[in-house]
Structure formats: structure tokens, C-alpha cells
Amino acid sequence: MTPALKCGATIASTGAAVDREFVTTAGVIALVNLQAQIDGQERQLRAGRLTTPGRVELVDLVSLRGQVLGRISDYERAEELAEQLVDDAPGSGLAFLARARARARFHRFAEALADLDVAQRLGADPAVLDAERAATFQAIGRYDDALALHREAVERRADLNSLGAMATLYAERGEIAAAERFFEESRERYRGVSPFPLAFLDFQRGLMWLAHGDLHQARVWLADAYRRLPYYAAAAGHLAEIEAALGDTEAALDQLRSLATSSDDPDYATSLARILREEGRAEEAHEWRVKAATRYEELIARHAAAFADHAAEFWLEAGADPQRALWLAQKNVEVRQTPRAYELLRHAAQASGGAAAV
Amino acid sequence: MSDHASGPRAVADPVVDITDMYVFPSPERPGILVLVLNVFPSAPAGALFSDAVDYRFRVRPAVIASSGAAAAFAVSEDEYTFNCRFAAPREGGTGGQLVQEGTCTASTGQVVSVRVNDEQGGQAEGLRVFAGARMDPFFFDGMRAVQTIMTQKLAFAKPGNNTNFGQNCLSMVIELEVATVFGAKNSPLFAVVGETMRAGSITIRLERFGRPEVKNVILFPKGFDAVNRDLEIRDLYNQEDAFKLGPSYLGAYRARMNANLPFYDRLDGKTDWPLDANGTHPLTELLLADFMVVDVAKPLADHSFLEIERMMLKGVTHETCGGRWLNDDSMDILLTTLVNAGNGPPVSIGIGQATIPATRSFPYVVPPNPNPPPAGRPHA
Numbered sequence: 001m002t003p004a005l006k007c008g009a010t011i012a013s014t015g016a017a018v019d020r021e022f023v024t025t026a027g028v029i030a031l032v033n034l035q036a037q038i039d040g041q042e043r044q045l046r047a048g049r050l051t052t053p054g055r056v057e058l059v060d061l062v063s064l065r066g067q068v069l070g071r072i073s074d075y076e077r078a079e080e081l082a083e084q085l086v087d088d089a090p091g092s093g094l095a096f097l098a099r100a101r102a103r104a105r106f107h108r109f110a111e112a113l114a115d116l117d118v119a120q121r122l123g124a125d126p127a128v129l130d131a132e133r134a135a136t137f138q139a140i141g142r143y144d145d146a147l148a149l150h151r152e153a154v155e156r157r158a159d160l161n162s163l164g165a166m167a168t169l170y171a172e173r174g175e176i177a178a179a180e181r182f183f184e185e186s187r188e189r190y191r192g193v194s195p196f197p198l199a200f201l202d203f204q205r206g207l208m209w210l211a212h213g214d215l216h217q218a219r220v221w222l223a224d225a226y227r228r229l230p231y232y233a234a235a236a237g238h239l240a241e242i243e244a245a246l247g248d249t250e251a252a253l254d255q256l257r258s259l260a261t262s263s264d265d266p267d268y269a270t271s272l273a274r275i276l277r278e279e280g281r282a283e284e285a286h287e288w289r290v291k292a293a294t295r296y297e298e299l300i301a302r303h304a305a306a307f308a309d310h311a312a313e314f315w316l317e318a319g320a321d322p323q324r325a326l327w328l329a330q331k332n333v334e335v336r337q338t339p340r341a342y343e344l345l346r347h348a349a350q351a352s353g354g355a356a357a358v
Numbered sequence: 359m360s361d362h363a364s365g366p367r368a369v370a371d372p373v374v375d376i377t378d379m380y381v382f383p384s385p386e387r388p389g390i391l392v393l394v395l396n397v398f399p400s401a402p403a404g405a406l407f408s409d410a411v412d413y414r415f416r417v418r419p420a421v422i423a424s425s426g427a428a429a430a431f432a433v434s435e436d437e438y439t440f441n442c443r444f445a446a447p448r449e450g451g452t453g454g455q456l457v458q459e460g461t462c463t464a465s466t467g468q469v470v471s472v473r474v475n476d477e478q479g480g481q482a483e484g485l486r487v488f489a490g491a492r493m494d495p496f497f498f499d500g501m502r503a504v505q506t507i508m509t510q511k512l513a514f515a516k517p518g519n520n521t522n523f524g525q526n527c528l529s530m531v532i533e534l535e536v537a538t539v540f541g542a543k544n545s546p547l548f549a550v551v552g553e554t555m556r557a558g559s560i561t562i563r564l565e566r567f568g569r570p571e572v573k574n575v576i577l578f579p580k581g582f583d584a585v586n587r588d589l590e591i592r593d594l595y596n597q598e599d600a601f602k603l604g605p606s607y608l609g610a611y612r613a614r615m616n617a618n619l620p621f622y623d624r625l626d627g628k629t630d631w632p633l634d635a636n637g638t639h640p641l642t643e644l645l646l647a648d649f650m651v652v653d654v655a656k657p658l659a660d661h662s663f664l665e666i667e668r669m670m671l672k673g674v675t676h677e678t679c680g681g682r683w684l685n686d687d688s689m690d691i692l693l694t695t696l697v698n699a700g701n702g703p704p705v706s707i708g709i710g711q712a713t714i715p716a717t718r719s720f721p722y723v724v725p726p727n728p729n730p731p732p733a734g735r736p737h738a
Contacts (some may be wrong), residue, residue: 023556023560024410025408025409026410026446029407029447033373033402036402036405039403040402193408193564194370194373
């Protein structure tokens with residue numbers, strides 16, 4: 001989901017508030033090594049030589065690449081690998097854990113939670129399973145359950161992951177001060193050099209400020225995430241939207257065209273169509289709108305739960321079909337009862353001329 | 359596995375994960391000491407070093423302070439460092455491959471530039487440096503080691519399965535002329551530690567390596583430790599300065615060693631390392647001084663690994679260089695030492711050599727396997 005930009009605050013120099021001395025491996029090295037690991041594991045898999053732990057690792061690596069490059073095809077590949085893994089290793093808790101993660105990516109939350117229960121019965125690490133449960137509870141709006149598990153994790157080990165999870169929960173609940181405290185503490189606890197965890201954390205922090213309407217802060221953190229991982233599509237996309245909101249439309253359009261061409265996620269084409277329409281460039285806007293619509297139709301056919309919210313937003317704005325948006329927003333609320341899901345439903349209901357039963 | 363995946367942090371980011379360190383006099387060139395630091399377990403083709411890490415050796419002059427039951431080294435405060443740092447890659451290799459350059463800086467002033475994977479390496483006064491992909495020289499039967507811990511019975515077989523068979527890693531190899539780099543004033547004993555450090559103004563020790571399997575074999579099992587049964591101790595241990603352990607967790611390391619070392623001693627059904635009245639194992643303090651000691655005045659020999667320490671414990675003078683040669687069967691030596699103190703038949707993991715043994719000339723570690731098998735899969 002792309003949060004609405006509410007104001008045009010003046011932006012200071014990009015990333016100025018972020019500690020530049022917090023050194024992490026260059027994004028290009030991290031990505032080359034990630035790609036090399038995936039290539040090697042995929043080769044072993046094709047040769048039928050990959051062990052169950054190796055296959056679990058491959059699921060995680062492919063998902064990670066998808067998260068960085070914004071490639072839905074990677075998430076689909078990870079899900080396919082995980083489904084096959086469970087078929088081949090039905091006694092492995094790790095296999096069910098991998099499938100739970102893959103299913104949660106596509107918002108198959110009930111199935112993911114069921115997989116986590118099986119993984120627990122098969123002996124997987126309860127702390128790891130609880131972290132996954134907490135993330136799933138948070139995604140479906142069970143914030144109190146998520147908070148209880150996050151707190152236990154912090155008590156067990158206060159590190160970037162556990163504190164970062166607390167931060168994102170508070171951010172989602174709109175408790176900015178508490179979230180900021182946890183984001184900061186999480187960052188300070190980081191003891192590694194991999195750019196991925198820090199870039200993902202900073203990205204979440206940027207999203208929080210974006211949702212809160214503070215473009216200055218949003219830009220600082222999104223820019224830091226993008227600086228650490230120059231191929232981080234989601235960070236680049238949101239940064240482009242901020243640039244557009246602040247008036248640097250051409251730079252934003254260039255970035256979004258590049259993303260919309262390289263990524264199979266229609267979010268970028270959606271943003272592009274919206275900004276072009278606002279700029280009065282109807283013909284090009286129409287081209288991107290059609291591309292986004294076509295892609296959303298494909299994705300809704302395959303993963304309705306996962307893309308219902310993004311697609312609803314598309315049909316509400318660039319797609320200009322509020323009835324379709326309403327149907328998708330209702331689908332979204334069926335799987336996740338979060339404040340944002342209800343807000344989207346209310347918005348869609350108003351746009352389509354009625355009131356949603358929420 | 360020697361030091362592969364020796365803690366959650368190493369598992370999370372293999373580019374900082376030290377797999378091994380080897381320290382030995384050159385087999386063919388007198389007066390040359392060789393330092394090898396390997397990282398990135400099961401490194402895939404095309405893997406690169408991090409540009410955010412200092413890959414370094416720390417070398418200190420040492421002497422034998424005492425022999426017999428209280429065997430110990432005395433290590434000087436003087437220190438030589440050899441710090442390798444790598445740049446972000448650039449395009450320009452054959453077939454569009456990325457090229458990575460590195461610089462090795464010695465505390466004695468030499469600066470050596472290297473191009474990763476260039477077998478000729480780079481040179482400066484008294485130093486020669488290689489960095490790049492190589493075949494991992496470590497060999498061990500990891501499955502049988504786990505089985506040994508689970509069943510509390512020696513489970514190694516002959517032949518064993520080398521779980522590291524055909525795997526690759528990233529290597530840094532430094533040849534140094536002892537007289538040129540260290541001068542003539544030092545005693546011939548040196549204590550060596552390998553480290554990965556986060557670079558920049560806020561440095562953090564990510565991993566360290568002194569002797570193989572201190573973390574994965576000796577410290578990792580939790581079940582025997584009545585003091586800290588739930589503690590994953592290895593990341594804490596990795597953060598310590600090997601030459602000066604901090605006070606915060608020293609008791610925890612001692613407790614873990616004093617719990618686990620007797621387990622290995624019991625594996626042959628008899629006690630070769632009786633504990634003292636405080637429950638302290640005779641090897642605990644020697645192993646907590648976790649650095650590799652080499653004698654540059656003594657000859658390289660097969661099975662020189664731990665020879666200095668073993669002779670110290672017996673109260674006799676060592677005859678070899680100690681340290682660790684690439685082809686040493688270091689796991690047989692370590693397990694034999696832990697299980698029967700050399701008083702019984704050798705404990706063997708049943709493997710005997712690396713996938714392809716090291717060569718006797720620079721850069722010693724053999725070229726990478728172009729088609730490695732899956733990591734961790736048993737292979738006879």
C-alpha cells in the first residue's frame with residue numbers, strides 16, 4: 001500500500017540525520033553474494049542434491065531477493081519451493097516454517113498459522129515460530145496478541161529483530177513516539193555488516209513517517225535504506241513519490257518508469273499513471289494505467305488476498321473503478337482486520353456512493 | 359566444522375564468517391611465515407569480500423611461561439597487524455565479470471595491493487598477499503561429531519564422510535619474511551589470531567579465530583553446562599579480544615569449558631584429565647588463551663598442530679613449528695588430545711586429507727571447485 005502524501009514539508013538534504021558511519025557492506029556486494037548463493041542452490045536443486053536445510057535456505061534467499069528487487073515472481077518461486085518441500089519432507093518442522101513464511105507473504109494468514117502449529121509439533125524452535133506468529137497476528141490486526149509475543153521476544157533477546165518488530169507494531173498503531181524509541185534502539189543494537197536488516201528497518205521507519213505525513217523524516221529514512229541497498233525497489237518507489245510531491249516531478253517519473261519496467265509489481269505503474277495524470281499527460285498515463293490494470297487482474301486471479309489492498313487503491317485512483325475497488329477492499333478486510341484495511345473499505349464505500357458495513 | 363557457522367551472527371552473514379585459520383612456516387622457503395584466513399563457508403562462484411569488514415591477523419611475540427599441569431604462554435603487548443580491506447567491485451573482468459581490489463596494510467608500514475583471484479597476488483617489502491576464491495581445505499565428519507554429542511559415544515567411522523567435501527571459501531594468504539617484517543629481536547614464538555571487524559568509526563569484532571573447533575565442538579554443546587544451560591555463548595565469545603578476555607563473561611566461558619571438556623574425556627570410558635578441587639579441567643585455561651602459537655625456528659611437519667601445547671603439558675620441549683599446516687589432520691589431533699590426552703590410541707575421524715591437499719607453494723590453498731556439491735552433504 002502506498003500511504004497518501006498529506007503535506008509538502010520542506011526537505012532538508014537527503015539522509016542528513018542518519019549516521020553515515022554505521023558501515024554496512026555495499027549493496028552491490030550483498031546482492032552479488034545473494035544472487036551467487038541462489039544460483040548455487042538452484043543448481044544443486046536441479047541436480048536433485050539439495051538437502052532439506054539447503055532447500056529451506058533457498059526459500060529464504062529467494063524471498064529476500066524478492067523483497068529487495070520488488071519481484072513478485074521471486075515470492076511465487078519461494079512459495080512453489082516451500083510447497084514442494086513440505087510434500088517431500090512432511091516430517092520436517094523447518095519445511096513447515098518455510099511454507100508458513102511463504103504463505104504469509106501472499107496473505108494466506110490462516111494457512112500460515114496452521115503451518116506454524118505443525119512446525120511446532122515437529123520440533124521447530126518455538127522462539128522462531130513465535131516471531132512468525134507475531135508478524136502474522138500483526139498483519140491481520142490482532143495487535144494485542146502480536147504485542148505479547150513481541151514483548152516476550154525482547155525479554156528473551158533485545159536485538160535488531162525483536163526491537164524492530166516492536167517498532168513496526170507501534171508504528172502501525174500510530175504510536176509514533178514509542179515506535180521511534182524502538183526504531184532507534186533496534187538500530188543501535190545492530191552488530192552486523194549486512195545491509196539488508198538495517199535497510200529494511202529504515203524502510204519501515206520511513207513508511208511510518210510517510211503515513212504520518214512528515215515527508216522530511218520519511219525521506220531521510222527511505223533515502224538511507226536506498227543508499228544501503230541501491231536496488232531496493234520499494235524504497236526507490238516511495239522516494240520517487242516524495243520527490244513528485246515536492247515538485248521534482250521529472251526525476252520522480254524517470255525513477256518510476258525504470259521501476260515499472262524492471263519490476264513485475266504493478267505498484268510502480270500505478271504511481272506513474274497517477275502522477276502523469278496529475279501532470280496532464282493523459283496519453284502516457286493511460287498506457288501505464290492499462291499495464292497496471294492488466295497486471296493487477298493477473299495477480300488478483302492468482303493471489304486475491306495478497307493484492308486486494310493494493311489493487312483496491314489502484315481502482316480507487318488511477319483505475320477509476322470504485323465498485324471494483326469496493327469489492328477488493330471487502331476482500332481485504334476479510335483476511336486482515338487492520339485499521340488501514342477498514343479505512344480503505346470506508347474510502348472505497350464513499351467513492352462508490354454507499355456506506356460499507358464495517 | 360572448524361569455525362564454520364560459529365554463532366548466529368556468522369550464520370546470518372557468511373561474508374564475515376571465519377571458517378579457518380592456518381599458520382605455518384613455508385614448506386619450501388626458509389624464513390617465511392604463512393598466514394591463511396578463510397571466510398564464507400560454501401562460498402558460491404562469484405562471491406565477493408565485504409567492503410565493510412577489516413579481515414585481519416594480529417600477531418604477538420610469545421614465550422612459554424610455564425609447562426606441566428599449569429602450562430601457559432606469556433604474550434607480549436607488542437602487536438603486529440595485517441589488515442586486509444576490500445573495495446566495492448567494478449566492471450571490467452573478462453566476460454563482464456566484476457573485479458574487486460583489496461589492500462593489505464601491515465602495522466610495520468607495508469601496503470600491498472591485490473586484485474581478488476589473481477594467483478600472483480601483490481607484493482611489498484617482505485610481504486606477499488593473495489585474496490580470492492579457493493577450495494576449503496578443512497575436512498571433518500560433522501554428522502558423526504553431532505552423533506557423538508547426541509549419543510555421548512564416539513561415533514566416528516572409517517572411512518568417514520567429509521561434510522566439507524568439495525566446498526569453496528574465500529581465502530586471504532599472507533607470506534611474510536620473518537626477519538624483514540618482525541626483525542631479529544623477537545623470540546621465535548608468535549601467537550596469532552584471525553579476526554573480522556566491522557570497519558568504520560564504530561568498530562565491532564564480528565568473529566575471531568585462534569584454534570579450530572573451540573567454538574563449535576568445545577563451547578557449543580549446552581547440555582552439560584549446569585550454570586548456563588540455555589546460553590548460546592559463541593557470539594559473546596567471538597566479540598572478545600583473544601589476548602585480553604573481558605571480565606563480564608569469563609566465568610561463563612570457564613563454566614562451559616569445565617562442563618564440556620570432561621564430556622570429551624569420558625568418551626573412551628576413562629579419565630585422562632582429572633579435574634582439580636575446584637572442578638577446573640586442566641585444558642581450560644590453555645584453551646581460553648585462544649590463539650594459535652607457531653615457532654618460526656622449528657621445522658614444519660605433518661601433524662604439527664597443537665604440538666607445542668601438547669609438549670608443554672608433558673613438560674618437554676616441542677620439536678616442530680606447532681601452528682597449523684593446511685594438510686594437518688587437525689581434528690584427529692584435537693579429538694585425541696581431548697579424549698585420551700595422547701595416552702591411548704589415536705581418535706580418528708576416518709578421513710585423513712582435504713578434498714584436494716594443499717600445495718607447497720604460494721598461494722598454497724588449491725583453486726576453487728567449479729562444481730561443488732551441496733553444503734553439509736555427507737561424502738565418502
